[in-house]
Amino acid sequence: xRADAYRNHERILVATRQLLEEKGFxxxxxxxxxxxGVGVGTLYRHFATKDALFGELVKQxxxxxxxxxxxxxxxxxxxxxxxxxxxDALVRNSELAAADRGVQDALLAANxxxxxxxxxxxxxxxxxxxxxxxLARAAxxxxxxxxxxxxxxxxxxVSSTQNPLxxxxxxxxxxxxxxxxxxxxxxxxx
Amino acid sequence: xRADAYRNHERILVATRQLLEEKGFxxxxxxxxxxxGVGVGTLYRHFATKDALFGELVKQxxxxxxxxxxxxxxxxxxxxxxxxxxxDALVRNSELAAADRGVQDALLAANxxxxxxxxxxxxxxxxxxxxxxxLARAAxxxxxxxxxxxxxxxxxxVSSTQNPLxxxxxxxxxxxxxxxxxxxxxxxxx
Amino acid sequence: xRADAYRNHERILVATRQLLEEKGFxxxxxxxxxxxGVGVGTLYRHFATKDALFGELVKQxxxxxxxxxxxxxxxxxxxxxxxxxxxDALVRNSELAAADRGVQDALLAANxxxxxxxxxxxxxxxxxxxxxxxLARAAxxxxxxxxxxxxxxxxxxVSSTQNPLxxxxxxxxxxxxxxxxxxxxxxxxx
Amino acid sequence: xRADAYRNHERILVATRQLLEEKGFxxxxxxxxxxxGVGVGTLYRHFATKDALFGELVKQxxxxxxxxxxxxxxxxxxxxxxxxxxxDALVRNSELAAADRGVQDALLAANxxxxxxxxxxxxxxxxxxxxxxxLARAAxxxxxxxxxxxxxxxxxxVSSTQNPLxxxxxxxxxxxxxxxxxxxxxxxxx
DNA sequence: AATGAATGAGGTTTCATTCAT
DNA sequence: AATGAATGAAACCTCATTCAT
Numbered sequence: 001x002r003a004d005a006y007r008n009h010e011r012i013l014v015a016t017r018q019l020l021e022e023k024g025f026x027x028x029x030x031x032x033x034x035x036x037g038v039g040v041g042t043l044y045r046h047f048a049t050k051d052a053l054f055g056e057l058v059k060q061x062x063x064x065x066x067x068x069x070x071x072x073x074x075x076x077x078x079x080x081x082x083x084x085x086x087x088d089a090l091v092r093n094s095e096l097a098a099a100d101r102g103v104q105d106a107l108l109a110a111n112x113x114x115x116x117x118x119x120x121x122x123x124x125x126x127x128x129x130x131x132x133x134x135l136a137r138a139a140x141x142x143x144x145x146x147x148x149x150x151x152x153x154x155x156x157x158v159s160s161t162q163n164p165l166x167x168x169x170x171x172x173x174x175x176x177x178x179x180x181x182x183x184x185x186x187x188x189x190x
Numbered sequence: 191x192r193a194d195a196y197r198n199h200e201r202i203l204v205a206t207r208q209l210l211e212e213k214g215f216x217x218x219x220x221x222x223x224x225x226x227g228v229g230v231g232t233l234y235r236h237f238a239t240k241d242a243l244f245g246e247l248v249k250q251x252x253x254x255x256x257x258x259x260x261x262x263x264x265x266x267x268x269x270x271x272x273x274x275x276x277x278d279a280l281v282r283n284s285e286l287a288a289a290d291r292g293v294q295d296a297l298l299a300a301n302x303x304x305x306x307x308x309x310x311x312x313x314x315x316x317x318x319x320x321x322x323x324x325l326a327r328a329a330x331x332x333x334x335x336x337x338x339x340x341x342x343x344x345x346x347x348v349s350s351t352q353n354p355l356x357x358x359x360x361x362x363x364x365x366x367x368x369x370x371x372x373x374x375x376x377x378x379x380x
Numbered sequence: 381x382r383a384d385a386y387r388n389h390e391r392i393l394v395a396t397r398q399l400l401e402e403k404g405f406x407x408x409x410x411x412x413x414x415x416x417g418v419g420v421g422t423l424y425r426h427f428a429t430k431d432a433l434f435g436e437l438v439k440q441x442x443x444x445x446x447x448x449x450x451x452x453x454x455x456x457x458x459x460x461x462x463x464x465x466x467x468d469a470l471v472r473n474s475e476l477a478a479a480d481r482g483v484q485d486a487l488l489a490a491n492x493x494x495x496x497x498x499x500x501x502x503x504x505x506x507x508x509x510x511x512x513x514x515l516a517r518a519a520x521x522x523x524x525x526x527x528x529x530x531x532x533x534x535x536x537x538v539s540s541t542q543n544p545l546x547x548x549x550x551x552x553x554x555x556x557x558x559x560x561x562x563x564x565x566x567x568x569x570x
Numbered sequence: 571x572r573a574d575a576y577r578n579h580e581r582i583l584v585a586t587r588q589l590l591e592e593k594g595f596x597x598x599x600x601x602x603x604x605x606x607g608v609g610v611g612t613l614y615r616h617f618a619t620k621d622a623l624f625g626e627l628v629k630q631x632x633x634x635x636x637x638x639x640x641x642x643x644x645x646x647x648x649x650x651x652x653x654x655x656x657x658d659a660l661v662r663n664s665e666l667a668a669a670d671r672g673v674q675d676a677l678l679a680a681n682x683x684x685x686x687x688x689x690x691x692x693x694x695x696x697x698x699x700x701x702x703x704x705l706a707r708a709a710x711x712x713x714x715x716x717x718x719x720x721x722x723x724x725x726x727x728v729s730s731t732q733n734p735l736x737x738x739x740x741x742x743x744x745x746x747x748x749x750x751x752x753x754x755x756x757x758x759x760x
Numbered sequence: 761a762a763t764g765a766a767t768g769a770g771g772t773t774t775c776a777t778t779c780a781t
Numbered sequence: 782a783a784t785g786a787a788t789g790a791a792a793c794c795t796c797a798t799t800c801a802t
Binding site (some may be wrong): 574575578603608609610611612653704 | 761762763764765
Binding site for chain 6 (some may be wrong): 382388418501
């Protein structure tokens, strides 16, 4: 039964991700249950509330970002130019976000309940990011006034840029936006 | 009677803007009617649907942006450095957006019905922007590969960055984000 | 439209009373709406919550009791023996309660939200009752230690006694119970 | 194994009683299972339905009343004044009821399914009561028209009087109510 | 025999929109 | 032209009961 419960848990998460992609924030609990092939009751056994469910997905997203940022930190420690490592991580994480439009849109409309679920993960991500920026600053390959808070801002910018409405003016244009932001992070006398 | 109708129209718009600021997307038609001091029926006489109402506000926002961009174009034509004029316009328009969080949030979660109302205005704004960028490119004060589509992306990024959730890491940080983006638009060998 | 709204208000109240009688506390809002011939939305426009609706009925019940107790007070002031007047009021009010089983049952299971609606009316009723008891005590026709709190207790007792489950042992037996309680209120050396 | 099952049975009953006291009729089967330290499945193995479980508690309550009434009968047969014995039994049983508010409240809102479980016990109790009243009537220490059905009515009255909502006007007031009812049962020329 | 995950009908309440007055 | 009462399709969530392990 443990195996069954685990399977259901996964199916629920997958179903939610799909529906968020298809129908956006209008996704309903009953739909999720149906798509996952479970009863609503089961859905609520796994996630006590709609916010808890959406929050879990947001958390998973940030866990994905964490992996990318951790890799950047590892590379920087191993001798690679920290700014290059950071740039790559931002591109990779933006690709994740682009492939995960549904959750990104949910995040845009997130309320504090949803965020609360992911907060610890977010904090860890910021901690990692902080270290990478520190290394880049020490190496002189980033603006002297770079600040960890710049990164969520850039990511939020890129994400909003991936929104279909904006993207229609420039498909895949988020890559440019990110490039512009990355270039803007370089030392001014580059 | 015409004056009365006009007054109601204005009051509805003002009420919606206020409520969007206060309660965000949870704003309801009944709330709007009450705040505007009219019946729901009257509200629906002025705006056939919720999307039409919110769309009108979005349109007004872009009309505000138009004013700023027109000024930039006028200045550039009068001899000012086009990139400087553009930068100023972006800052001014971002300030407008910051002062109008409610509508911005609605815009972020907008659906195509809402956008449709503002589409002509958006197109005009892009046309103006295009001309400014052309002048800047001719003057060599902007990246050679600058593209009109970069601007809505940057504005979307700044706006998402003004969202309270992101802003909490960096209040007024959107100014930095914008600065980074502007710096990223400069020619690489600046 | 005001007339229509009033009619609906009344129909809702009547429908609720009927259903409370038929199905007891299991009565549902949808049922009430259907029976009243209105949409659920209309039901909720008139009563913001289930408790508010049930509470209104409870309040009406106590208003009925008030009429009876006021009559007793008037009679006592006009020279009738206050204890006789009180007894009659208790009998009359118990008859009302018997004819209103549904609301009585709801009252038994009432929560504080429901009671809150009727509280002012209850307080007024107790005030009236207090005055009657005072007159009876002055006239020496009631136990010297009679207390206003005795009356709600007796009424609660009679009401629970009208419950079908208990009543099955003694239909109309509540009259006896009330008689016993009234006799118990007389001065001991009667 | 038999011992285990018995222990579970008891724990379930104790848990239900506690929860009925704490949360009243909002008590849920899951709550009961958790408090009892068993799974819901086990709970349902012991009691086929919620009504069966609550009914069992009601039955236990009446078994307690039986003990008191049996003692009264024994005393009356042994020569004590039957009315005095009856009064004492009523007081003792009311004290039991007061100490067991949860079950009493459930009883007040009971449906026929719940009652069915306790019916045989109730019948036995009434039989005992009948005999005591007969003795009292023979001794002339009770109203000539006393009837066994008077007793459940009085007990129902006292119980409803112990309800927190009513009791708030007169804490421990049920003792008075009972006293008034007992006095009302006395021969009129006492 | 025990467990607890799963079920899903059903409960209350909301809110964009319509329509009688 | 204005009003606001009415509508009813959902939305979220609960909980007694079943059933696979």
